[in-house]
Amino acid sequence: MSELRVKISGFGGQGIILSSFIIGKAASIYDQQHSSMTQAYGPEARGGACSSQVVISSDNVEYPLVDTADVLIAMSQEGYDTFLPILKKGGILLYDTDLVEKLQSHKNFIAKGIPATRLAEELGKKIVANIVMLGFATKQAKIVSPEAMQEAIADSVPSKFIDLNMKAFQAGYDYNEEQ
């Protein structure tokens, strides 16, 4: 059995919850894996900080929470600061380079940055930054197959924005840190 625990953090309005929903759906509906998604509720989910989590497994997900993460996606400085401690040694950190600027030591992790929000703005809509990040995560952390991710995205956004979101996915998927 293989299991992947993903934590996504950012702030309200960035589509953090939707991102984890899409990942979970991609895994369980289109990749025929099992997945379980949970999110933070209450004051902590209002306005400011926001986080959600997905567990992907080849078998039934027994323990649905993410106490230690294999993958951390950080879309805000606060999210990065709060959740870096739960990232496993050897885990993958994906972060928005414009939003997370004060970096700690990454020597225990595989850390990869992407200016997701800027790329989204270049596509014309800042709100697809989360989808850019999903494209990036699909490529860099292989959380789900690219086909499943694309299907899940197409399925979860309003139909008139599918093209835009596909472009956003591609931008993240193709992004190369060295470029």
Next chain:
Amino acid sequence: MFKKSRLIGEYFMQGDIACAEGALAAGCRFFGGYPITPASEIAERMAMRLPLLRGVFIQYEDEIASIAGILGASWAGAKSMTATSGPGISLMTENIGLGMMMEAPCVVVNVQRGSPSTGLPTSWGQSDMMQARWGSHGDYGSISLVPNSPQEFFDLTITAFNFSEKYRLPVFIMADALVGHMTEKVVIPPVEELEIIDRKYTNKKPEDYLPYDYGKNLIPDFAKAGDGYRYHTTGLTHDKRGYPNMTFECQNELVPRLVNKIKNHVDDISLTEEYDIEGADVIVISYGITSRTILPAITMAKKKGIKIGYLRLKTVWPFPEEKIRKLSKKVAGFVVPEMNLGQISLEVERCAHNDSIVKLVPHPGGGIHKFEDVLHAIEEVAYGK
């Protein structure tokens, strides 16, 4: 248009929404409720779905009205449901008793949160388990089902409707905030593949019909409002005609029947999952979300060579007394992790009597068990400490 909006297929779906879909699949066409975290999503889903299925959604002014309303709808022949959390259940308890006394089929969902009082609105707990059994005053048999995943929330909602229709009483679904707010794959089969039970309507003529007459199974046949039966029903102690009757004889016929109509059917109602029970030294008994969060402890115990079995209760009430009694004669003891400070463990203790040890692993809610604590308890029982 109306037919089309019935869902079939695989969905990545939140537990609360799966519950609403389960209710719709079971034929629920009346929902009355009052918003409360973490159960509001059930009401929201019903508000969106019921009108398209020619059903009725009403947001009442409080939970007391909600339960009264679903009882009324039940008497009109509708399969009806309400969903709330601990504070709402506390308000509903009087009318839950009315439902038990009048024998009105309906489903009451409790998405449990940290308690008592307002407690932890967005976090989880399992501390209303005894309330589900004894919440309303007086003696009555009751049924509570406990799901541990969105899929099971869907499945058990259907089962809850089936039991409520079959045994004519309000049935509880005791979910919790974690299951309610968790999103997982949920498979919704076509209606033909589901077992759906409807209440048994009387085939007697109005002049021969007694609303509380019963046969061997102790369950009276139903007649709904508007069908010409013009029967009476009341929360007072009543005879077979449904008329108030303030005598010991009447009380002594009615109340034991309300208890026995459930007790006599424990085998049908009690749903459990068992693993490695045969030859086990220690049996972990758990239910709901706890049954998932403690699994790492069981795996560890097994690695350590402990002969461990596992019993998961999908039906908590009626409690599987006989099963626990028999097991208690064979094992060293039971470990009962639950997200409260000891409720179902008391039942296990009662049934284990002095035959075996019962070790509670309590948790006040708002988090989940540390698997080390559960493992520790398992070891204590296994090594006879």
Next chain:
Amino acid sequence: MANNTAQLQEKSHPMEDLLRMDRMPHIWCSGCGLGSAVTAFVEGLKKAGVSYDKTAIVSGIGCTGRVAGYLRLDSYHTTHGRAIPFATGLKLANRDLTVVVFSGDGDLFAIGGNHLIHAARRNVDINVICVNNFIYGMTGGQNAPTTPLGAYSSTAPFGNYEMPFNLVGLAAASGASYVARWTTMHARRLTDSIATAANKKGFCFIEIVSPCPTVFARKNKGGTGLDMLKEFQTRAIIDHDADPTTIPLNMDNEIVCGEFVNDDRPTFWENVQAGIKARLEKFANWEEMQSNSRKISHKKDRKYTSSRDSSIMRRNT
């Protein structure tokens, strides 16, 4: 007039088809206004010409709460204060029914007051008949939210300190479609009101001012049931044009009676239907919005099994 109570007990009574004769004698005291109230109700239903098979009556708890049990209709004796939400569920789940709530002032305005104003606000299509005897009769004469200022009750031994509710004012202000007040002495007019309400859609409220000789009169030197009726007769005036919010009742003022509100406004259910119709276009896309349903073709021969198959412990065994 006062002896409607005795009337109810007569063996072959013209109201037999609507009364549960096998439950007679009833429990009410002699001289109680409830007998007249029930007679008016039965006459009103007859006059309205509604189908008895399609009429349901719901009561709460109290002396008045026992009314449901004496009527040969689908009849529901519920819990204290909760008759209205129960009736709302009954009505909405079977809209062919005529649903009447018959209960006391304490039941409907103290413990159940919130339900009353909300049902009126929603304009649910039910009729609510409230027997106002100014007191908690059933439990032995405690203070009610209708007990006049200064009146005595068993929990107001120095006289009531609280301002009472004006029931018709409250019902009207909450949005009822029909609001009337009569005393048990106004048998004919009360019957007419009950008939009107039975055929009227929307939330209809009728207050019946009624003598309770046993507890209210005894505590307040009101005399017998007959004495109380005589008193009602001297105090009552009829004024259909009165503003219902301006006619509270106290110990000795005029009892303004009449049909104060008779409006047609959309009922709860009509609004629900209109709302759905207006938004149906948006919902037409609903299935498509349900994401993956369009991607996963449902094959007829496919057997669905739960995604969490039950062997959650599989790898442990």
